[in-house]
Amino acid sequence: MPELPEVETIARTLAPEVVGREILGVSAPDPSALQPSLAGFAALAAGRRIVSVGRRGKLLLIALDNQGVIGVHLRMTGRVTTCGPDQEPDRPRAVLALSGGQRLCFADVRRFGSMHAFGPGEIEAWPFFASLGPEPLGLGAAEFRARLGQGRARIKALLLDQHVVAGIGNIYADESLFRAGIRPDAPACGISPRKRDGLLAAIQTVLAQAIAENGSSIRDYRDANGDAGAFQNHFKAYGRGGKPCLACGETMRVARVAGRSSTFCPHCQRGGGEAAVLCSAPPHKS
DNA sequence: ACGGATTCCTGATGGC
DNA sequence: TGCCATCAGGAATCCG
Numbered sequence: 001m002p003e004l005p006e007v008e009t010i011a012r013t014l015a016p017e018v019v020g021r022e023i024l025g026v027s028a029p030d031p032s033a034l035q036p037s038l039a040g041f042a043a044l045a046a047g048r049r050i051v052s053v054g055r056r057g058k059l060l061l062i063a064l065d066n067q068g069v070i071g072v073h074l075r076m077t078g079r080v081t082t083c084g085p086d087q088e089p090d091r092p093r094a095v096l097a098l099s100g101g102q103r104l105c106f107a108d109v110r111r112f113g114s115m116h117a118f119g120p121g122e123i124e125a126w127p128f129f130a131s132l133g134p135e136p137l138g139l140g141a142a143e144f145r146a147r148l149g150q151g152r153a154r155i156k157a158l159l160l161d162q163h164v165v166a167g168i169g170n171i172y173a174d175e176s177l178f179r180a181g182i183r184p185d186a187p188a189c190g191i192s193p194r195k196r197d198g199l200l201a202a203i204q205t206v207l208a209q210a211i212a213e214n215g216s217s218i219r220d221y222r223d224a225n226g227d228a229g230a231f232q233n234h235f236k237a238y239g240r241g242g243k244p245c246l247a248c249g250e251t252m253r254v255a256r257v258a259g260r261s262s263t264f265c266p267h268c269q270r271g272g273g274e275a276a277v278l279c280s281a282p283p284h285k286s
Numbered sequence: 287a288c289g290g291a292t293t294c295c296t297g298a299t300g301g302c
Numbered sequence: 303t304g305c306c307a308t309c310a311g312g313a314a315t316c317c318g
Contacts, residue, residue, distance in 0.1 A: 001310085001311065001312080003312095058312080073312085073313090074312095075311080075312055075313080076295090076310075076311055076312065077295090077296085077297090077311095109295085109296060109297065110294090110295045110296050110297080110310095110311090111294090111295055111296080112294070112295065112311085112312070112313090113312095128313085128314095151288075151289080152288085152289080153288080153289060153290095154289090154290095157289075157290085160311095160312080160313095161313095162312085162313075169311080169312070170310090170311065170312090218310090219297090219298080219310095258289095258290085259290080259291070259292085259311085260310090260311065260312095261309085261310080261311090
């Protein structure tokens with residue numbers, strides 16, 4: 001599942017393959033992959049030259065020479081890869097033919113993802129893009145503390161909420177909470193400023209390490225060259241339900257939090273548990 | 287208004 | 303062996 005480190009890795013591996021090339025044509029075995037439509041996408045993208053490849057949250061951004069941009073939502077199983085004229089792309093939903101015989105392929109078995117083409121200045125008006133929270137890497141402690149708020153929402157739900165912070169998904173939420181010693185179901189109102197600072201530090205450490213390892217490959221994720229990442233070998237929480245905690249040996253538990261399976265150590269992650277008292281009193285405001 | 291639950295989609299997996 | 307239920311999850315949307 002591509003989250004921030006995976007999308008960052010795709011951007012870095014895709015850039016040298018496509019930057020400087022012109023988009024010659026657009027084809028789509030599954031036209032629903034393209035927004036606003038196959039014809040609309042082609043009108044915005046064809047004839048444009050790719051000038052850079054970047055990322056915002058989990059959104060892959062392919063910048064065009066007219067200030068337009070292609071935004072790619074990979075969701076769960078989306079893949080963006082390149083393939084030359086002699087290679088057959090594996091079940092692509094959409095293919096961009098590029099100059100020099102290169103092709104950019106978008107495949108996505110579960111079909112949750114999509115590619116959006118935008119004209120100059122249009123993406124800033126896209127509600128999804130405009131409402132994204134700040135990037136977690138480089139985010140200041142004071143702002144992070146404030147963005148979590150004092151509500152009763154569970155901390156994991158907040159980490160997964162792209163309006164709060166952009167780029168974190170189920171894997172890195174579990175890994176960060178483990179390293180910070182906070183239960184995934186802890187309400188925000190019970191997490192002290194000190195704990196919040198520790199959580200941000202854990203998030204930044206985990207994301208940076210995952211980027212350095214080219215992301216995590218559970219089953220679907222591959223970079224633009226088709227290569228897997230390696231950070232799955234460093235998981236301490238995700239996917240370790242029923243196994244002994246790597247820190248204390250206690251059996252890791254799995255619970256449903258924020259609609260996601262969440263793995264945590266009941267011993268190491270007690271932070272926020274004391275919040276039941278702090279949050280129980282209803283906000284008596286007149 | 288806020289926060290939880292549901293929905294979309296298909297392949298992998300486990301139980302019988 | 304084969305079938306069927308279950309699970310995976312990002313984000314929009316629905317619901318209490």
